[in-house]
Amino acid sequence: MxxxxxxxxxxxxxxxxxxxxxxxxxxxxxxxxxxxxxxxxxxxxxxxxxxxxxxxxxxxxxxxxxxxxxxxxxxxxxxxxxxxxxxxxxxxxxxxxxxxxxxxxxxxxxxxxxxxxxxxxxxxxxxxxxxxxxxxxxxxxxxxxxxxxxxxxxxxxxxxxxxxxxxxxxxxxxxxxxxxxxxxxxxxxxxxxxxxxxxAGAAQRRGPHGMGQGFALVFGRVELRSIAILVFCAMFFVAMPEGLAAAWADDLAAGDERGLIQGVIMAAPPIGFITGSLIVGRLIRPSRRRALIRPFAIAAPLTLVPAVLEPSVPVILLMVAACGFAVGGVLPVAQGLFSVVVPDGYRARAYGVMQTGVTLMQGAGVGLTGLLAERFPLPGVITSWSLTGALVMVVVSLGWPHPGRFEAAIAAASEKTPDPAPQHQPGHV
The missing domain is CATH 1.20.1250.20 (MFS general substrate transporter like domains)
Structure with a gap:
């Protein structure tokens, strides 16, 4: 080939x-x-x-x-x-x-x-x-x-x-x-x-299975730690549009129109995510996808910076959808890379650590921006938060490992892959 x-x-x-x-x-x-x-x-x-x-x-x-x-x-x-x-x-x-x-x-x-x-x-x-x-x-x-x-x-x-x-x-x-x-x-x-x-293999099943192993694996290896930190930081700064949609809509309209605007603001990130994940996953060659993880991670919060200009609803929807698009370009590729770097027999625990971190960071990001919006004008909060997020993502991206290091980690993780149990054949669904 x-x-x-x-x-x-x-x-x-x-x-x-x-x-x-x-x-x-x-x-x-x-x-x-x-x-x-x-x-x-x-x-x-x-x-x-x-x-x-x-x-x-x-x-x-x-x-x-x-x-x-x-x-x-x-x-x-x-x-x-x-x-x-x-x-x-x-x-x-x-x-x-x-x-x-x-x-x-x-x-x-x-x-x-x-x-x-x-x-x-x-x-x-x-x-x-x-x-x-x-x-x-x-x-x-x-x-x-x-x-x-x-x-x-x-x-x-x-x-x-x-x-x-x-x-x-x-x-x-x-x-x-x-x-x-x-x-x-x-x-x-x-x-x-x-x-x-x-x-897991027989030896692993007999060994210890504490949840600390998942944390030790994810944060003890530079490749996995780099992916985890980038994903956690990205989620911390981009979950805010859906969480603040009600308050954002309240600044823009009243009555029934306010509810409609809130709904479309909340729907825009998923639509952007779907578009981004499918386009990046289907149209961009594999060797380029990993190189785009860091640019997309930086771009995601940057898309929301114009909020301070108090743009119209269509522009806000474009901004929020663009944020979702960038996240859709990051997450599946980062998840795929994470999955193949983790050794067999440890993937579930490592995934548990990742999912817990993502949930915690999303909740914390929404909660903190909500508290800030209680005291300061919402457009300024969104812009300040997004600019801070972009700067953080730049700093995080500077520590990203060389591609060769990921390749070596993938090769090491794939050396021993247990076979499925032979007693059952899959049905055709």
Missing amino acids: STAEQDRPATYREVFSHPEFRVVYGAVTLSNLADPVAKAVITLVVFERTGSVALSALAFAVSFLPWLIGGPLLSQLADRYPYRTVIGVTLAFRASLFLVAALFHWPGAVLAAVLFLSTLAAAPEQAARSALLPRILPKDRLVVGLSLLGGLNQVTQIVGYVAGAGLAAINVQLVLLMTAAFYTGASAIVLIGLRGWSG
């Missing part, structure tokens, strides 16, 4: 030619629809049954807490048991939670607890999936596959929030049953369609 052929981007046809990726994609579609539907319906129910905006917001916020509390701890389960088992069982557990929730007229606090436990179970499920993908998608197909899953996640969030809130106003119990059905279908697809990929 020529160098040009090796450096061409993988096609969608090539990615979907892997039966087990089709299984994962189908399961992710169902579970990703269930997640926002559950958040929307439970948030609405809590508000209706308590009349408290604060409690309703708190019910939504509990969906972020499990990653901070149990993400690194529970993610290590995916390195100890077959990926198929971890994903299938956790999805089935989540289905059972919402089935029970649908059978009785529970108070809002109980439904919030259901959402908390469901999100807690997502930690090992997503960690196992993240560790599995490098096994079933070779080389550049992994990056394109991650781009497809990232775009799918954004689309299903938009659809799920709208559908969940709309249907909950008609019949809450039906929506909870629908959520349970989504998780049940996802679990069945995984248990039938995946092979028994093992998370």
Whole structure:
């Protein structure tokens, strides 16, 4: 094979030619629809049954807490048991939670607890999936596959929030049953369609599996540490548009128009992310993608700097969508690089550390900018925050390892790859 052929981007046809990726994609579609539907319906129910905006917001916020509390701890389960088992069982557990929730007229606090436990179970499920993908998608197909899953996640969030809130106003119990059905279908697809990929070799299974190993691995190796710091810092500075959308819209309009503007501001980053991840993943050759990680990371906060000029709504939407586009150009490529640098048997724990860090930094970024916006004009806060973010990303980018170092780390990580358990053949989904 020529160098040009090796450096061409993988096609969608090539990615979907892997039966087990089709299984994962189908399961992710169902579970990703269930997640926002559950958040929307439970948030609405809590508000209706308590009349408290604060409690309703708190019910939504509990969906972020499990990653901070149990993400690194529970993610290590995916390195100890077959990926198929971890994903299938956790999805089935989540289905059972919402089935029970649908059978009785529970108070809002109980439904919030259901959402908390469901999100807690997502930690090992997503960690196992993240560790599995490098096994079933070779080389550049992994990056394109991650781009497809990232775009799918954004689309299903938009659809799920709208559908969940709309249907909950008609019949809450039906929506909870629908959520349970989504998780049940996802679990069945995984248990039938995946092979028994093992998370670790026998020696590793006998060894220690503390969550500290994940932190030690991610922050103890310069390649992984560089990726983690860049991603964490980027998420800290770019999560702000969605978090401040309500306040931003309030500065721009009033009444029904304000709600519409808030909605389109919140929808613009996912649309930009989908576009960026698909274009970068499909049209840019692999050798260029990694070189673009740092420029995109710097560009993401820079797109929001013109906010101080108080531009019109269409310009704001372009700015926010451009920010999402840049993030879409960073995350799938950085995630793909991270996955192939982590040694087999440790990917789930490393993913748990990464996901926990991303969640923490997003929440902290939104919270801090919200506090600043309470005291200072919002346009100035957005611009100052974004300029600071761009400068931080420049500094972080200066410590980025040489490409050769990443290649050496990838080669070392891929030397020993455990085979899947031979006793089960995948179904065709």
